[in-house]
Amino acid sequence: MSKFFKYFEYAYLIFAAMFIITGFIELSKNANQAYMLFGMAAVAVFMFFFKRRFRRRFEERNK
Secondary structure, three states, X not given: OHHHHHHHHHXXXXXXXXXXXXXXXXXXXXXXXXXXXXXXXXXXXHHHHHHHHHHHHHHHHHO
């Protein structure tokens, strides 16, 4: 089960990259929407680090 969570963490980075790319595309069309996408990318990166820290703490407790 831990391997599943380990791979799922990287999905947050994939989503962040997707939000950043879409944000740059939308920047010339609609700046407000682009800023929202950049904010969502920042949240996705934060969630990656948060989930990784939580998973490692959980693994250390189970050893």
